[in-house]
Amino acid sequence: xxxxxxxxxxxxxxxxxxxxxxxxxxxxxxxxxxxxxxxxxxxxxxxxxxxxxxxxxxxxxxxxxxxxxxxxxxxxxxxxxxxxxxxxxxxxxxxxxxxxxxxxxxxxxxxxxxxxxxxxxxxxxxxxxxxxxxxxxxxxxxxxxxxxxxxxxxxxxxxxxxxxxxxxxxxxxxxxxxxxxxxxxxxxxxxxxxxxxxxxxxxxxxxxxxxxxxxxxxxxxxxxxxxxxxxxxxxxxxxxxxxxxxxxxxxxxxxxxxxxxxxxxxxxxxxxxxxxxxxxxxxxxxxxxxxxxxxxxxxxxxxxxxxxxxxxxxxxxxxxxxxxxxxxxxxxxxxxxxxxxxxxxxxxxxxxxxxxxxxxxxxxxxxxxxxxxxxxxxxxxxxxxxxxxxxxxxxxxxxxxxxxxxxxxxxxxxxxxxxxxxxxxxxxxxxxxxxxxxxxxxxxxxxxxxxxxxxxxxxxxxxxxxxxxxxxxxxxxxxxxxxxxxxxxxxxxxxxxxxxxxxxxxxxxxxxxxxxxxxxxxxxxxxxxxxxxxxxxxxxxxxxxxxxxxxxxxxxxxxxxxxxxxxxxxxxxxxxxxxxxxxxxxxxxxxxxxxxxxxxxxxxxxxxxxxxxxxxxxxxxxxxxxxxxxxxxxxxxxxxxxxxxxxxxxxxxxxxxxxxxxxxxxxxxxxxxxxxxxxxxxxxxxxxxxxxxxxxxxxxxxxxxxxxxxxxxxxxxxxxxxxxxxxxxxxxxxxxxxxxxxxxxxxxxxxxxxxxxxxxxxxxxxxxxxxxxxxxxxxxxxxxxxxxxxxxxxxxxxxxxxxxxxxxxxxx
Numbered sequence: 001x002x003x004x005x006x007x008x009x010x011x012x013x014x015x016x017x018x019x020x021x022x023x024x025x026x027x028x029x030x031x032x033x034x035x036x037x038x039x040x041x042x043x044x045x046x047x048x049x050x051x052x053x054x055x056x057x058x059x060x061x062x063x064x065x066x067x068x069x070x071x072x073x074x075x076x077x078x079x080x081x082x083x084x085x086x087x088x089x090x091x092x093x094x095x096x097x098x099x100x101x102x103x104x105x106x107x108x109x110x111x112x113x114x115x116x117x118x119x120x121x122x123x124x125x126x127x128x129x130x131x132x133x134x135x136x137x138x139x140x141x142x143x144x145x146x147x148x149x150x151x152x153x154x155x156x157x158x159x160x161x162x163x164x165x166x167x168x169x170x171x172x173x174x175x176x177x178x179x180x181x182x183x184x185x186x187x188x189x190x191x192x193x194x195x196x197x198x199x200x201x202x203x204x205x206x207x208x209x210x211x212x213x214x215x216x217x218x219x220x221x222x223x224x225x226x227x228x229x230x231x232x233x234x235x236x237x238x239x240x241x242x243x244x245x246x247x248x249x250x251x252x253x254x255x256x257x258x259x260x261x262x263x264x265x266x267x268x269x270x271x272x273x274x275x276x277x278x279x280x281x282x283x284x285x286x287x288x289x290x291x292x293x294x295x296x297x298x299x300x301x302x303x304x305x306x307x308x309x310x311x312x313x314x315x316x317x318x319x320x321x322x323x324x325x326x327x328x329x330x331x332x333x334x335x336x337x338x339x340x341x342x343x344x345x346x347x348x349x350x351x352x353x354x355x356x357x358x359x360x361x362x363x364x365x366x367x368x369x370x371x372x373x374x375x376x377x378x379x380x381x382x383x384x385x386x387x388x389x390x391x392x393x394x395x396x397x398x399x400x401x402x403x404x405x406x407x408x409x410x411x412x413x414x415x416x417x418x419x420x421x422x423x424x425x426x427x428x429x430x431x432x433x434x435x436x437x438x439x440x441x442x443x444x445x446x447x448x449x450x451x452x453x454x455x456x457x458x459x460x461x462x463x464x465x466x467x468x469x470x471x472x473x474x475x476x477x478x479x480x481x482x483x484x485x486x487x488x489x490x491x492x493x494x495x496x497x498x499x500x501x502x503x504x505x506x507x508x509x510x511x512x513x514x515x516x517x518x519x520x521x522x523x524x525x526x527x528x529x530x531x532x533x534x535x536x537x538x539x540x541x542x543x544x545x546x547x548x549x550x551x552x553x554x555x556x557x558x559x560x561x562x563x564x565x566x567x568x569x570x571x572x573x574x575x576x577x578x579x580x581x582x583x584x585x586x587x588x589x590x591x592x593x594x595x596x597x598x599x600x601x602x603x604x605x606x607x608x609x610x611x612x613x614x615x616x617x618x619x620x621x622x623x624x625x626x627x628x629x630x631x632x633x634x635x636x637x638x639x640x641x642x643x644x645x646x647x648x649x650x651x652x653x654x655x656x657x658x659x660x661x662x663x664x665x666x667x668x669x670x671x672x673x674x675x676x677x678x679x680x681x682x683x684x685x686x687x688x689x690x691x692x693x694x695x696x697x698x699x700x701x702x703x704x705x706x707x708x709x710x711x712x713x714x715x716x717x718x719x720x721x722x723x724x725x726x727x728x729x730x731x732x733x734x735x736x737x738x739x740x741x742x743x744x745x746x747x748x749x750x751x752x753x754x755x756x757x758x759x760x761x762x763x764x765x766x767x768x769x770x771x772x773x774x775x776x777x778x779x780x781x782x783x784x785x786x787x788x789x790x791x792x793x794x795x796x797x798x799x800x801x802x803x804x805x806x807x808x809x810x811x812x
Contacts, residue, residue: 048072048171050296050608051188054279056272056303057451057603063276067293071187072608075166079199082186084244085210086169089235091126092242094165098156100125126168127155129213174209175216178262193221193260203245203253207235208260221260229258270354271312273459275303275452278468279601286605286614296608301601302449302616307442310732311452315440318704318725319457322712323434328402331414332433335362343377343389349415351376352460358431361392363414370395371410373418373428394418398429433457436712438704439467439580440725441599442733445588445699448597449616453581464707471577472705475718476535477681477690478561478574480653481586483532483540485555486547488649492777493529493656494758497539497546500524504569515541515573518682518717527758529656529771533664535680537573544572558596558644559586574681583692584701587678590653591694593745594645647745648774654742655772657693666691666723672730674739680718685711691722696740698733702726749773 051066087094124132155164174189176182183189189209190198196205211219211231219228233254240250279301283292291297335345342362351360361373371394394406398421402409409430410416418428434457442452455465464470487493500522504513515537522538531539544552549567556565561578565571585599605614619637626635657677661669665680669691678693688705689712702725705712712721744750752761753771760779761768773779 047296047608048184049294052283052292052295052297052299054276054299054301056301056305056308058305060305062272062301062303062305063280065280065293067182068184069181069188069192070170070184070296071191072170072185072296073187073198075162075169078166078169078186079201079206081203081206081244082169082198082201082210083165084239084242085203085206085235086126086186086213088238088242088244089207089210090129090213092238094126095161097125097127098153100128100153127164130164130168130171131155172213173216174212175220177221177260192263195261195263202256203236203239203249204232204256205259207239207253208232208258211235221258225258232258270356271309271454272303272305273354273463274455274465274467275301275308275450275601277459277463278453278465282602283605297613298606298608298610299602300604302444302451302603303601304451307452307733308454311440311442311729312454314725314729314732315438315454315702316457317728318702318721319434319436319438320431321724322436322704322721323432324401328404328409328430329432329435331363331410331416332360333415334411334413335415337362337364337413342374346374346415347377349376352433352458354460355417355433355458358417358419359428361416361418361428363410363412363416364391366407366410366412369406371406373416375418392418392420392426392428394428394430397421397424398427402430433461435706436704437462437466437707438702438725439465439470440700440702440729441467441580441584442698442700442729443584443588443599444697445591445597445694446697447617448585448588448599449603450581450599450601451698453601462707466703466707467580467701469579470703470707471579472688472703472709473574473576473683474561474578474583474690474692475574475681475683475688476537476540477583477679477692477718478556478572478576478578479532479535479540480590480657480679481556481559481561482544482552482572483528483656484590484645484649484653485552486528486543487652488555488646489547489551491528491543491547492758492773493652493771494527494753494773494779496525496527496758497531497543498524499526499531499536499539500542502538502541502545513570515570527756529659529758529769530756532656532679533659535665540572541569544569555645559589560596561586574683580690580701580703583690584699587692587694587701588699589644590650590657590677591696591699591742592650593647594643594650595639596642596644648747648772651742651745651748652772652774658742659769661693665717665719666693666726668719668723669693669727669730671727672734674730674734674737675741676730677742678723678726680723682716682718686713686716687711689716689718689720689722691718691726693726693730695730695734695737696742698730700726700729702729744772747775749775749778751778753779 048070049066049068050070050072051064051068053061054063056062170185170187172185174183174185177192181192183192186198186209189212190196190201190205193209194201194205201209208221208228211228211234214231218224219231221228236245236250236253239245240247245253279299280292283297283299287295287297333349335349337345342364346360346362349360360376363371364374365372373392373394375390375392377389394410396406398418399406399409417431417433419431421427421429437456439456440452440454441450443450453467455467455469456462486495499517502515506513517537518535526536526539528543530536531543549569549572552572553565553567556562560582562576565576568575581599585597588597589595600616602614603616604612606612619639621635621637623635654677657679658675660666660679661676666678669676669678674695676693676695678691681688681690681692683689687709688703690701690703692701694700702722704721704725749772750770751773752768753759754761755767755769758771758779760781
């Protein structure tokens with residue numbers, strides 16, 4: 001008995017020694033691995049990278065920018081179905097364990113041994129995964145696992161289970177469905193995999209997303225479809241076992257197909273590449289690249305998707321119209337189809353993604369006066385080319401613009417663009433990418449909100465924005481600034497200027513500067529109105545010389561056309577360089593009564609928490625927050641915008657620019673059938689053609705020209721090429737709008753005058769118009785002359801010159 005007692009005493013002593021050694025070892029290990037653990041408390045203020053989203057004015061999305069595609073959702077808004085799916089898949093004891101789960105560890109070992117690794121189950125809790133993702137990293141080592149477990153224990157003592165779950169559901173990587181779109185968090189995954197918000201997901205869809213954390217590539221919906229369905233169904237079964245759904249619901253969910261599909265690109269994003277890039281640049285300049293790609297900014301832009309689509313169509317049609325008139329240049333490229341499947345061969349050819357409804361095609365056969373073409377195959381999200389092949393025909397109707405027969409224009413292997421013929425099923429019209437480029441901008445003249453902006457034929461082809469980045473000569477479209485300067489400084493629309501040759505001595509050894517009118521003619525004394533309506537260079541130069549180029553330079557700066565224009569007479573004819581955006585904003589100030597506007601692509605910017613960072617409309621309303629209405633006048637917004645031009649002068653210019661449409665160089669615009677005003681602009685050698693104009697509520701600028709400036713043709717004018725683009729756009733934009741006339745401000749007097757002389761109309765005959773005069777500047781009443789007998793000695797032969805009037809004097 002004594003021996004037995006001694007033996008057990010010995011065992012106890014040895015056990016105690018080992019226990020003490022183990023305890024000391026554990027304590028040392030705990031100290032060793034804990035001494036430099038990262039501070040988990042920092043997670044309390046953690047803000048993960050969240051993508052910035054840009055919306056159009058109607059709320060539709062036009063662009064997203066992110067390094068990690070994530071939409072942060074608070075745990076309170078996450079549906080219980082989503083939570084149940086992730087807990088069933090990843091950590092069913094989440095609400096029971098202290099951060100590590102011994103039961104889960106044992107269960108994982110058993111399952112992995114039984115399955116032979118075919119259904120691998122991990123032992124990391126959700127808390128451990130948060131520790132790994134945020135603080136420890138992905139290094140595969142026992143040391144990392146120990147540190148991960150220690151941090152998980154600390155996190156559980158610091159944060160609530162809801163906070164830990166919120167971090168997990170928003171941080172977890174959930175795959176890459178399409179290249180470049182790395183999905184983080186449940187909200188981004190729901191959008192990309194199913195095109196839904198998390199609140200719209202079905203049981204099967206929630207289960208599939210919850211199946212992804214173990215290895216998104218292993219369960220890719222296209223490349224690993226069978227494994228993806230098996231994993232999804234396993235999660236569904238676990239959800240039923242854990243009581244989150246009924247067994248009947250589980251069986252029904254497992255019968256659903258894996259309805260993952262490529263996220264449909266918004267039609268807005270196709271047409272608005274230049275606009276979205278403009279917003280992106282603005283945000284990057286304001287807040288930096290970090291805020292743009294990680295800050296989760298919510299941007300409401302000024303884009304009107306309908307007007308944007310109209311603007312793109314009008315510009316593209318104008319560019320194509322010009323380009324096709326110069327003939328067919330041949331195929332984009334040629335591919336050898338010998339021994340190759342045409343669909344795979346064509347799929348290798350780069351294609352522009354923003355030229356719908358144009359489609360890339362390859363010529364398969366040319367016979368009997370028509371060409372059979374194969375259309376660019378579609379691709380799955382996996383990158384695989386869809387096997388179905390679509391073909392069509394290009395007949396004589398679709399190629400007649402080339403002025404060639406089909407067999408002369410096309411050959412087998414030619415890669416071309418085609419467009420479906422709306423009235424002929426299966427037939428296509430041959431297209432070619434235009435060499436000429438251009439831009440169009442449409443904005444609200446009262447606020448500067450840009451509703452549409454297209455900076456070229458295709459953003460995919462060239463990201464250079466010709467609306468904001470191209471510095472081009474505006475030509476005669478600058479003339480209204482000169483005439484507005486004169487009207488603001490004592491001239492009237494009926495003031496007369498000599499339309500006659502002008503020569504400026506440029507100094508010793510230099511040739512004299514002698515501008516001329518477009519038609520090479522001159523016509524004597526003419527009114528200011530006539531000078532604009534018929535775009536007379538000689539009148540404009542003489543007027544600029546009279547009022548002084550320093551004054552013109554000042555007004556050009558006020559209108560924002562140029563920042564620092566040289567006070568040279570040639571600049572009065574638009575010889576400087578500016579942008580379409582600036583010119584459109586300048587004309588807006590004629591339409592809005594002379595008040596300064598600042599063009600903007602952005603209405604409002606909010607941070608990830610909904611706090612407003614920026615609003616374009618900064619007007620103040622001190623009485624808008626009244627608790628109740630006391631029967632007084634309604635609140636008024638205070639307009640603090642600078643008056644850059646007298647409101648009466650602004651209307652006079654508007655009236656004159658209406659005349660350009662009615663009687664002058666832009667009569668093609670009359671086809672719109674609504675009150676419109678504007679001015680053409682054609683530069684030397686017709687390297688640039690412009691039309692800038694407006695209705696009471698919409699200002700539009702159009703420019704066409706080659707990127708490397710060259711003549712558009714000896715006879716090319718803005719009236720031929722730029723004005724029709726404006727016309728086509730306005731016909732679409734104003735189709736359902738009433739014919740609203742321009743508002744006549746108080747103080748303006750409309751008086752009928754002789755259109756040729758500007759004198760008050762009387763009984764002498766000839767064309768008359770209603771002219772706008774400021775107070776005290778109207779011509780005197782017409783008094784019919786008394787009949788007199790003219791002495792024979794004083795008779796002047798017909799055609800003798802009239803007595804010369806003072807330039808710019810006019811009648812006031």
